[in-house]
Amino acid sequence: MTKKLIKGAQVVNEGTTSKQDVLIEGMRIAEVSSSIAPTADMDIIEAHGKYLLPGCIDDQVHFREPGLTHKATIGTESKACLAGGITSFLEMPNTNPQTTTAQAYADKLATAAKTAWANYGFMFGGTNDNLEEVKAVNPKTTPGLKLFLGSSTGNMLVDNPETLKEIFSVFTLPISVHCEDEHTIRTNLKKFTDVYGDDIPIMHHPDIRSEEACYLSSSKAISLAKETGARLHVFHLSTARETHLFSNKLPLEKKKITSEVCIHHLWFSDEDYLSKGTHIKWNPAVKTAVDRAGLWEALNDDRIDIIATDHAPHTLEEKSQPYTKAPSGGPMVQHALPVLLECVKQGKISLEKVVEKMCHNPAILFSIAERGFIRPGYYADLVLVDTEKTQTVTRDQLLYKCGWSPLEGTQLRGTVTHTFVNGALLYNNGSFATDKNAQALTFDR
Numbered sequence: 001m002t003k004k005l006i007k008g009a010q011v012v013n014e015g016t017t018s019k020q021d022v023l024i025e026g027m028r029i030a031e032v033s034s035s036i037a038p039t040a041d042m043d044i045i046e047a048h049g050k051y052l053l054p055g056c057i058d059d060q061v062h063f064r065e066p067g068l069t070h071k072a073t074i075g076t077e078s079k080a081c082l083a084g085g086i087t088s089f090l091e092m093p094n095t096n097p098q099t100t101t102a103q104a105y106a107d108k109l110a111t112a113a114k115t116a117w118a119n120y121g122f123m124f125g126g127t128n129d130n131l132e133e134v135k136a137v138n139p140k141t142t143p144g145l146k147l148f149l150g151s152s153t154g155n156m157l158v159d160n161p162e163t164l165k166e167i168f169s170v171f172t173l174p175i176s177v178h179c180e181d182e183h184t185i186r187t188n189l190k191k192f193t194d195v196y197g198d199d200i201p202i203m204h205h206p207d208i209r210s211e212e213a214c215y216l217s218s219s220k221a222i223s224l225a226k227e228t229g230a231r232l233h234v235f236h237l238s239t240a241r242e243t244h245l246f247s248n249k250l251p252l253e254k255k256k257i258t259s260e261v262c263i264h265h266l267w268f269s270d271e272d273y274l275s276k277g278t279h280i281k282w283n284p285a286v287k288t289a290v291d292r293a294g295l296w297e298a299l300n301d302d303r304i305d306i307i308a309t310d311h312a313p314h315t316l317e318e319k320s321q322p323y324t325k326a327p328s329g330g331p332m333v334q335h336a337l338p339v340l341l342e343c344v345k346q347g348k349i350s351l352e353k354v355v356e357k358m359c360h361n362p363a364i365l366f367s368i369a370e371r372g373f374i375r376p377g378y379y380a381d382l383v384l385v386d387t388e389k390t391q392t393v394t395r396d397q398l399l400y401k402c403g404w405s406p407l408e409g410t411q412l413r414g415t416v417t418h419t420f421v422n423g424a425l426l427y428n429n430g431s432f433a434t435d436k437n438a439q440a441l442t443f444d445r
């Protein structure tokens, strides 16, 4: 049956919530209306009491393929996406080989075409010496460029000022940046290794990957963007101080400088290092409760445009090493939306704002064609959530290849029950369809 009628859900879309029926025909949304009469050729999905959202678009994930597939694969992690209501993802270039050549890019797309459960796009990676490759990216099939302006997993640091200026001057698509000042980090790290050797207590992570390191790097990137006219997107803000570098004076469509915040920086604070240890070691570091409050404020007043996960799995064995050896990053896609549903219950954000930041805005910012909204004619990427169904994150239900989550033991008031990708119901209350239905994202430029 190619027609599906989602009956009676509270549809959250474009700033409002209202009870609507949504008809799917083939891959697309055919109709949204207060009452659509069922016919014999429709599958009916009874959704009274639930909320229907556009599928979430995660603009920052690390799925580790190729080269690091002992941690994760595009197949395993994109399946976890569906259980978490994420129907499209933009994946990062710090794989092995790095996604910094046309060939590596084509190879990644080919792997995703065979194995991805969610719609996929891949960021092209900039380095100190691949300017010609950067200039040649296809704007219709590439969301944009990713630059590491601070080192992290994968040694992709771009630290040549001339190259950086040239990239910012010539590249017209969004340039997404990881901002942490390398010199500051190295100086801080030396201070702590001099005292502790490799086994630095984890609570010093935000003293090493400090507020100053973030602020210095973000403000430098913003100055360069202003000077060159580049379209800059600053990933994973982690400090209250950085939020003041961003403005809410223009609508997103008109902004040249935008920002993202990640679930872990909204959820954890430095008080959690004691119980969670290196499981919450991320770059940039989780900082203070005051920083977290500042991030929430900037998110709600639109200085921050997007919520993402920075899903970055490592094995438990890797994470169990002493501070200097334990890699940064952790998995998140399966519970990002449920965490936000819990935050809605706690009064930190409205459900309409969650949809804006996780569905509409990534589509607008990266010009993703025909997705991110519940509109007739758009692809039927849709998520049903039950905000009355509480779940506790336990290891046995995790779909990540790495098999752990920094959220284990956490109770979340909100559960994804159904996920549709291009009109196909691929996730239904814990079960997956046998056939995938994902597509390569295209970009409307």
Ligand code: DOR
Pocket (backbone or CB within 6 Å): 062, 094, 152, 153, 178, 281, 282, 283, 284, 310, 312, 313, 327, 328, 329, 330
């Ligand atoms: O914590 C992080 N992990 N931050 C990054 O920027 C990279 C990521 C990874 O790939 O492990």
